[in-house]
Amino acid sequence: MPIRLHESLSRTQRELQPAQPDGVFRFYNCGPTVYAPAHIGNFRTFVVNDVIRRLLELEFGPDKVKHVRNLTDVDDRTIGQTQKEKRPLAEITKKWTGLFHADCAALNCLRPHHEPTATGYIKEQVSMIEVLMEKGNAYRAADGSVYFKVSSFEDYGALSRIKERELKVTNMVADSDHKDAVSDFALWKAWKPEEDGDVKWPGPRGAGAGRPGWHIECSAMSKALLGDTIDLHTGGVDLLFPHHENEIAQSQCCNGTQFAHHWYHSEHLLVDGTTMSKSKGNYYTLGDLLAKGYSAMVVRYALLMMGHPRKQLNFTLDSLHTAESSLTRLRTFRSALAAKAGAVQAQPSGRFKAVLDALRDDLNTPWAQGELFGDINLWKPEGQTAQHAAEDLAAFDQILFALGLDVTATTEPPKPAAPAAITALADQRWAAKQAKDWAGADALRKELTAAGWSMLDSKDSYRLEPLKK
């Protein structure tokens, strides 16, 4: 069964297929701006894209997928941060890039094959801008900036179906600058010493020094690393307009050919029913959630499995509890399977096939979850030979690979140690239990519970865990 994915331009589901004769699937995913820690909304998109990458590898083979995800390391926000911190741009972007990589690794996202930075591709961007100027699709403004002339591209608006007169009037006033038309967008932004500090590069022929606009970077990096036409271009819905609309305009006018065969956009994450923002106090980074005691794998599960990627997902801390319980069941199930299989190695059985099919059907993760637990519920250890169990284990592991869920790693954060007062109570209860003083033991358990601790007995020892918040 081929992978079918919703396509934003046609608004239909289309099969994913490599178009080039080399059979390599070319996949570009718009990456983060590295000026602050990425928040979990960002990571929903990256986790979803990671599953696309994994499905593509399963479908076409690991060496037949070329996945590019950029880092935006120069734009208004990164530069704004240099001004705020009075530190060089590279220092700031390096710091946040490092954290982004760490978060991605914790969330078990595969590294893209290329991770270009905007500042690493200035020449490529400049040269595209020059071509656009030569072709009459771009013009130099009075201040030395270069703008794309939207009216020169007939198909503009095809992706977002937005017409310039439909844009909110208030936004049109604010951004007058030196443009010929309000909908024209910057390809190159002239250097403003008071705002940009020392961030500048030599501009395209006929323009001043400055820096590239945001949109051109993706066009240039995609062209440089994947060629003029790619198989799939993805990002969050917010990028649909203007970012992707503008990329299409730039790339197609410059290259004279179709830019992307397939556009895919994942929906936004909401937190507590509304847009996440620092002022609302519902803004979470991965670090924030780890600090609350959740594992990154639980976060991945919640971001991926608890809602369809093309529907807004309302994230709550409660959903992390759900995810945690679900993930624990997966872990338990795998242990049972592995125990039964022993050392036997085998090819995947047909079990869990429906899970993969659900993913191939427009990344329907909730459906996949249904199939997954449905199959787990049907599994019975009785009558299973080690061979069968090994086959089922191989099939299960394939599903875990596709979803990027690592249940074998001990990703659980260490439980905090109990304070001395609690351990003392626990010891007392243990003693009471050994003396078969059930009433005393129960009373002590109640005390522990009241203090927020749970005492888990085993044959000849016990451990203490804090009760769930």
Next chain:
RNA sequence: GGCGCGGUAGCCAAGUGGUAAGGCCGAGCUCUGCAAAAGCUCUAUCGGCGGUUCGAUUCCGCCCCGCGCCUCCA
């Protein structure tokens, strides 16, 4: 004003023109001094009103409610 999305059990969430997957939580039972873990079982008629149809949660129309986006935010 424009573009778009959603309203399915306590919560989350798939899905189908013929009487609703799954997860979480909860309850009962088994097991176990208790608790935990594990296992079994149970829990909805799909926002409202019309229409089409033998039959609609699923198609059409209207209405109500909630939400997102609209130039540099994944």
